[in-house]
Structure formats: C-alpha cells, structure tokens
Amino acid sequence: MESRFVSRRLPDNVNRIVSRFPEEVQDFFLEMISAERSVQTIANYAYDFDLFFSFLESSGKTLEQTDARLLKRFFRTVENGYERTVRVKLPRRDARTGEVRDEWVERKHFRINSQSGKQRKQASLRSLFRYLVKTGVLSRDPMEEYEDASLKARRRKKVPVFLTREEAARLISAVDAYHRQKGVKSAGWMEARDLAVILLFLSTGVRVSELVDLDMTSVQADGDSWRIIVTGKGGKQRVLMLNTKASEALRRYLAMRPETEDNALFLNKLKRRISRKGVSEIVKKMVRMAGLPPKAAAISPHKLRHTLATLLLMNGENLRVVQEILGHSSIQTTQIYTHVINTEKDQALSRLERLL
Known part of the structure; x- marks a missing residue:
C-alpha cells in the first residue's frame, strides 16, 4: 500500500x-x-x-x-x-x-x-x-x-521590463473601464478587490505569493493610513505602509468584502482565498483593457514589482531602502534596477545632440 x-x-x-x-x-x-x-x-x-x-x-x-x-x-x-x-x-x-x-x-x-x-x-x-x-x-x-x-552557461543580464508612470496610471484606470464594459458580470466587491490588488502591487512591490498569503490579520490601520504585514521568502516579515490611494482602495474593498469563514484578505468569486493564477488573470485582464504597448503587453504581477522598484529609484530613493521594501536578501538583486536608471548615461546621450 x-x-x-x-x-x-x-x-x-x-x-x-x-x-x-x-x-x-x-x-x-x-x-x-x-x-x-x-x-x-x-x-x-x-x-x-x-x-x-x-x-x-x-x-x-x-x-x-x-x-x-x-x-x-x-x-x-x-x-x-x-x-x-x-x-x-x-x-x-x-x-x-x-x-x-x-x-x-x-x-x-x-x-x-x-x-x-x-x-x-x-x-x-x-x-x-x-x-x-x-x-x-x-x-x-x-x-x-x-x-x-559541464560547460558553464553564459549569464545573460536582461533589463527588467516595467511600466512607465503614464502606463501605470492607464492600468489603474483600466479597472473601472473593465467592470463598466458591456457583458462583464461581476459583483461590486470584485471591482473593489481588483483595484486594491493592482494598487498594492504598484505601491508595495509585493510578490504574488506574498499577496495571496495575506490574511485579514495582515492589515493594520494607522490613522488614515494602512500598513500590511508581508511574509516573504524564508518566513521573513516586513511591514509596508500604503500610500493614500492604496489605503483608500483597500478600505473600500474591506467595506464591501463578503462575509466568509475564510480568513484570506483577497477572495475569489466563490469567497475563498484567491490563487496565484486568479491574481495573474486579474492583471492580464487589466493590461488588455489598458491597451498598453507591445513592450508592456506581457506585464505580469512580477513585472509590477519591477515597476515599483524602477519608479522608486527614478524618484531618487536610496538603494538600501528599495532593497528593504522589496524584501531582497542581497542588495545585488536590487542593483539590477540600476541598469535602467542611469542619469549620467542619459545626460551624455542628450549632450550628443550638440554634435549632430
């Protein structure tokens, strides 16, 4: 047996x-x-x-x-x-x-x-x-x-795919447009859930596995703001504060969230914990609705994590701070995003205009 x-x-x-x-x-x-x-x-x-x-x-x-x-x-x-x-x-x-x-x-x-x-x-x-x-x-x-x-395979460094500020804004707006289009049947709380999911990805850079593991007890109110307790790789926890827009979206979702015995923060249509695949489907639908360009057409939850990291560094945030927000154990992992952000390189190429 x-x-x-x-x-x-x-x-x-x-x-x-x-x-x-x-x-x-x-x-x-x-x-x-x-x-x-x-x-x-x-x-x-x-x-x-x-x-x-x-x-x-x-x-x-x-x-x-x-x-x-x-x-x-x-x-x-x-x-x-x-x-x-x-x-x-x-x-x-x-x-x-x-x-x-x-x-x-x-x-x-x-x-x-x-x-x-x-x-x-x-x-x-x-x-x-x-x-x-x-x-x-x-x-x-x-x-x-x-x-x-074995021969050692060459390591190919790829620049991470991410959304620009304008593309990220279009993705956020796509949630309302998707649920307003003819033929889409979904409860009001599901629209609130989808917006909260997209904004949490863009505002905290959580991994999809971390997002689906969030429980109701993972959320803490802090005055008008909210914090989430995220359990990352190796069971390491980090506390992330939500910005005003993400806090408001989460507050609205919690007010509409169906009563259920499941302690999961985010639910599927059967009022059970949403799966990784379910979250990925939400992102895919909104990406299609936003009509993003070819480069962004394959945006996944992990690419939204890239987006947050890139936007933070473009805003001049410290690399160590970005490392802590993303929950990277090594700063070398975070440094991949510095290949995208290089002000001196941009300025050098811009100055070339004078010679042409």
Missing part, C-alpha cells in the same frame, strides 16, 4: 506529489518543513522532483544509479519545455442545490523552461543530493560530477 505523505502546512496536491517519492526523499521535505521554508518553495521542489523521478522511471533507472550522464540527459530533455500533469482541487457549485463541493481535476500544462527555471531545477537537485549524501543514503553526489563536467 502506498504511503501517504501528509503535512497540514502543504496543499493537498503537493502532499499527493510528495507521497510518490522514495521515503528518504520524503524525509528531505520534512526537513524543509521543519526549517520553515515557505509553502511555495516546498511546492517548487516537489514539482522539480516530480519531473526528475518521472524521467528516472521512464529511463528504467533508480536514484542510486543516477550519474552525471543521466543528469545531463534529464536537463537536456526538459531544456526546451516540458509537459506537466497536475491534479488540482477545484470548487464546483451544484446547479440544482447551489452547494459548493471540492472536486479533483487532472490538468496538463506545457511549461517553457526559462533560464531561471533551468537554474532552479539544478539548485533543487543539488540540495537533494547534498542531503542524501549527508544522511548516508548515497555515497557520492552526482550533481557535483555533472557540474564539474
């Missing part, structure tokens, strides 16, 4: 995935839970390992038989994208009784393997094999052998 891995900290779909792993790998997840790694981090490890163990099974190999050559085959197999089958629990409303019940649905997704995705999969397996060697399950670390024999 298959052992059932169950942790109350993890969603059911992640517990189901971990249950399929060898017992010693399940122990690795118990260590991560004990170390208070975030739910999203643990889920990412589960998804990466699921790909790897599916590959091992299809290759007729075991964990103990893994070597540098097999790892190279795995990374090459998923390099240009891969299909992932996931089971998700979705609430379904009975059309006759109106009762809402959870139902497991199997879905297939094709995922593009970005540069950061490739690096994360390598980091995930590196952590796993180090743990297995440390605990005596394996006598050698195949990831070390793989990395010693």
Whole structure:
C-alpha cells in the first residue's frame, strides 16, 4: 500500500506529489518543513522532483544509479519545455442545490523552461543530493560530477521590463473601464478587490505569493493610513505602509468584502482565498483593457514589482531602502534596477545632440 505523505502546512496536491517519492526523499521535505521554508518553495521542489523521478522511471533507472550522464540527459530533455500533469482541487457549485463541493481535476500544462527555471531545477537537485549524501543514503553526489563536467552557461543580464508612470496610471484606470464594459458580470466587491490588488502591487512591490498569503490579520490601520504585514521568502516579515490611494482602495474593498469563514484578505468569486493564477488573470485582464504597448503587453504581477522598484529609484530613493521594501536578501538583486536608471548615461546621450 502506498504511503501517504501528509503535512497540514502543504496543499493537498503537493502532499499527493510528495507521497510518490522514495521515503528518504520524503524525509528531505520534512526537513524543509521543519526549517520553515515557505509553502511555495516546498511546492517548487516537489514539482522539480516530480519531473526528475518521472524521467528516472521512464529511463528504467533508480536514484542510486543516477550519474552525471543521466543528469545531463534529464536537463537536456526538459531544456526546451516540458509537459506537466497536475491534479488540482477545484470548487464546483451544484446547479440544482447551489452547494459548493471540492472536486479533483487532472490538468496538463506545457511549461517553457526559462533560464531561471533551468537554474532552479539544478539548485533543487543539488540540495537533494547534498542531503542524501549527508544522511548516508548515497555515497557520492552526482550533481557535483555533472557540474564539474559541464560547460558553464553564459549569464545573460536582461533589463527588467516595467511600466512607465503614464502606463501605470492607464492600468489603474483600466479597472473601472473593465467592470463598466458591456457583458462583464461581476459583483461590486470584485471591482473593489481588483483595484486594491493592482494598487498594492504598484505601491508595495509585493510578490504574488506574498499577496495571496495575506490574511485579514495582515492589515493594520494607522490613522488614515494602512500598513500590511508581508511574509516573504524564508518566513521573513516586513511591514509596508500604503500610500493614500492604496489605503483608500483597500478600505473600500474591506467595506464591501463578503462575509466568509475564510480568513484570506483577497477572495475569489466563490469567497475563498484567491490563487496565484486568479491574481495573474486579474492583471492580464487589466493590461488588455489598458491597451498598453507591445513592450508592456506581457506585464505580469512580477513585472509590477519591477515597476515599483524602477519608479522608486527614478524618484531618487536610496538603494538600501528599495532593497528593504522589496524584501531582497542581497542588495545585488536590487542593483539590477540600476541598469535602467542611469542619469549620467542619459545626460551624455542628450549632450550628443550638440554634435549632430
């Protein structure tokens, strides 16, 4: 009988995935839970390992038989994208009784393997094999052998995509326009929610995972202003003050928020905690409604985080302050935004006009 891995900290779909792993790998997840790694981090490890163990099974190999050559085959197999089958629990409303019940649905997704995705999969397996060697399950670390024999990929620095002030203003205005257009049926509180979500992204730079994890207790009134307590990577908390516009939007949403037993700050249409995908869909709808230019057409919640960081630096804010607002553990991560803001470079190019 298959052992059932169950942790109350993890969603059911992640517990189901971990249950399929060898017992010693399940122990690795118990260590991560004990170390208070975030739910999203643990889920990412589960998804990466699921790909790897599916590959091992299809290759007729075991964990103990893994070597540098097999790892190279795995990374090459998923390099240009891969299909992932996931089971998700979705609430379904009975059309006759109106009762809402959870139902497991199997879905297939094709995922593009970005540069950061490739690096994360390598980091995930590196952590796993180090743990297995440390605990005596394996006598050698195949990831070390793989990395010693592999050519180092060139790191390509990309300038982060962000919205200008004018584009950000258009995105905010798009919320009202979207809910006023003919054919859109949504409760008034959902419009208030969408505006609060967009303004929180643009005003605080929270990650989408941080936003969906906000509870009613994460909000603190401070006179006419509001603060939110954000739990970031590694369980680190930071307190962020909302500007007047974001405070007013949140106040309006809270006044209209439906009564529910769910303690989540932001709800979906079934009055349960909104998902990452649900938040991403809100942003996509507003981006389309705003009619933003091609560069901004693929704006995601994370790109709104880029927008806040860039606008803060353009406004002359200190890099260390921006680091604290974003919750970066290293200032080097924050420095990527300085590639966009370079006043001396702009002035040099402007002075060139005199010579032409």
